[in-house]
Amino acid sequence: MNEILLSSKLKESFQCITPPSDCASDPKNFYYRTFDGSCNNFHTPDYGMATSRYLRMLAPKYSDGVSSPTASVTGSSLPNARLLSLSLYGESSLPDDYRTMAFYNGSIGSSRHDTFLKSNTTEDCCQQPESNNCYPIFLHPRGPISQSLSKKCLNFVRSASDTNTACRESGATYSEKITMTSAFLDLSFAYGNSINQNKNFRVFKSGQLKTSLVNNRNWLPLSMDPDSECGEENYQCYTLPDMRNQFIPTIAVLHTIIEARKINIAQYQKITFYDWLPLLVGPSYAYNNNILHRTATNEYVYDYKPTVNAAPYAEFAAAAFRYSHNQIPGWFSLVSSGRNSNRTLRLSNHFERPENLNLLWDGDNFDSLIRGLTTQLQKRPDSNIDKEIKHYFDRKSFEEYGSDLKSIDIQRGRDYGLPSYNDMRVYCGLPERRIGQDF
Numbered sequence: 001m002n003e004i005l006l007s008s009k010l011k012e013s014f015q016c017i018t019p020p021s022d023c024a025s026d027p028k029n030f031y032y033r034t035f036d037g038s039c040n041n042f043h044t045p046d047y048g049m050a051t052s053r054y055l056r057m058l059a060p061k062y063s064d065g066v067s068s069p070t071a072s073v074t075g076s077s078l079p080n081a082r083l084l085s086l087s088l089y090g091e092s093s094l095p096d097d098y099r100t101m102a103f104y105n106g107s108i109g110s111s112r113h114d115t116f117l118k119s120n121t122t123e124d125c126c127q128q129p130e131s132n133n134c135y136p137i138f139l140h141p142r143g144p145i146s147q148s149l150s151k152k153c154l155n156f157v158r159s160a161s162d163t164n165t166a167c168r169e170s171g172a173t174y175s176e177k178i179t180m181t182s183a184f185l186d187l188s189f190a191y192g193n194s195i196n197q198n199k200n201f202r203v204f205k206s207g208q209l210k211t212s213l214v215n216n217r218n219w220l221p222l223s224m225d226p227d228s229e230c231g232e233e234n235y236q237c238y239t240l241p242d243m244r245n246q247f248i249p250t251i252a253v254l255h256t257i258i259e260a261r262k263i264n265i266a267q268y269q270k271i272t273f274y275d276w277l278p279l280l281v282g283p284s285y286a287y288n289n290n291i292l293h294r295t296a297t298n299e300y301v302y303d304y305k306p307t308v309n310a311a312p313y314a315e316f317a318a319a320a321f322r323y324s325h326n327q328i329p330g331w332f333s334l335v336s337s338g339r340n341s342n343r344t345l346r347l348s349n350h351f352e353r354p355e356n357l358n359l360l361w362d363g364d365n366f367d368s369l370i371r372g373l374t375t376q377l378q379k380r381p382d383s384n385i386d387k388e389i390k391h392y393f394d395r396k397s398f399e400e401y402g403s404d405l406k407s408i409d410i411q412r413g414r415d416y417g418l419p420s421y422n423d424m425r426v427y428c429g430l431p432e433r434r435i436g437q438d439f
C-alpha cells in the first residue's frame, strides 16, 4: 500500500487520477489490467484505483473532528510514541517456524511506504515542528538514541489527505488519507501505477523491460538521472516504482525476480493467496471463511463481488497489518550452495546504502541471499521488536543510532485519526479491555 507523505513538491505535482467513464469501450480492459487499477470493476471504475481514498471501518477520531492527530479523551496529548515503544515492547528475537522468505513476501505485497519517504519528503519536521505537515516524535533525553546522538526528535511527516491534494470532493466532514498505489495484487511495485510510470521501464521492443548489464549479467535498470529516484544522497539505485527496491538487499532480491506482467501477476496472486495467506491466518480459517476454496485441478473459482470496494482500510494499513514489523529480523544471511557456509549481515548496515546493489551483484551473492531467505527462520510475531528496528532503523552510515519504526507506527495511527483499540474491539464484537484488569 501506499500512503503519500506530504511535501510541497508533491502537493504541486500530485493529481488524482480520473477513471474512464466507460470501461467497456476499450477492448483492452477485457483482457488486461490497467496500470492504475481503474476498470478492475466495470460498474464502479474507481474502486481500488491508485490515488483513491482509504476506506474506514469506523469514522476517524481526529482531535478537531477534521484532520488533527488523535488526542486523549481529556483533550490533552496522547503519551509520547517513543516512550510507548520503549516501555511496551521487549527486544528479544525468538525464531518462528517459517522461513524469512514468507515474511518478505508479505512485505513486498503489503506496502509501498518508503516510495514516498525518500522521494517526496523534503521536510525535516525536527527543524520545523510547527509546520502543518509535521508531527515529529520527541525523544526522551535519557533514551538510547538521544543520549548518544544528542538528537531531540525523530522526523515524521504527515501523510497526504484529500484536503491537501487536487482530488475530487468526497462530501465527508473529515479529511481522508489517499492511497498512491492500486489496491490489487498487480505487482504495481514493479510495473508502475500509471502508463507514464511504466514507460520508464520498457524497451518498446518484443515486450521487453529495460535492464542493465553488470558483471555480464542482466539486472533491473539502473537510474540514470542523479536527481530522481535515488534521492538526495545520489547513490545507485534501480529505476522501479517502489523505492524499497533499494531499501535493503533482501527486498531488492525479490524485485529482481519479477518480469512478464500478466503471467507474473497470476503467479504472484496464486502464491499470495494459496501459499502465503494460509501461513498467515491458518489454512482452516482461510478455507472455512471462504477466503480460499478447495478446487479440483482444472476448476476455477469465481467469487468476485462487484459491490465490494477493494480500496484498503485505514485501520488495516495504519495499524493492523503493521503487526509484521515486530517480525523484522535484525540480520540476514547469505548461504552458500553447499549450505556449508553462512555469512550474516547486520540489517542497519544496509538501510538505503549505496553498497546494497554492489553486494547483490558480487559473485554468487544474489543466489546466496535467496538461499538465506529460504533457510533463515523468521522472527516470532510477539511483543518484541528487534533492536535494529527499535533503535537503529534507517541508520545512516555516519550515525551510531537511527530511528524507531514502532514509534513511527504509533504516530502514524494518530496521524490517521484511528479510533482506539477498545473502539475496534467493540466493532469486532469483542468486550472492551481495561488497564489493570486485562493487561
Ligand code: HEM
Binding pocket: 001, 002, 003, 103, 104, 106, 107, 108, 110, 111, 112, 113, 114, 248, 316, 317, 318, 321, 322, 324, 325, 328, 405, 408, 409, 412
Ligand atoms: C524489512 C522489512 C520491512 C521494513 C523495513 C518496513 C518498513 C516500513 C516503513 C518505513 C513504513 C512506513 C512507516 C510510516 O511512515 O508510517 C511501513 C509501512 C507499512 N508496512 Fe512495513 N516494513 C517491512 C516489512 C513489512 C511487512 C512484512 C509487512 C506486512 C506483512 C508490512 C506492512 C506494512 C504496512 C501495511 C504499512 C503501511 C503502508 C501504507 O499505509 O501505505 N511491512 N513499513
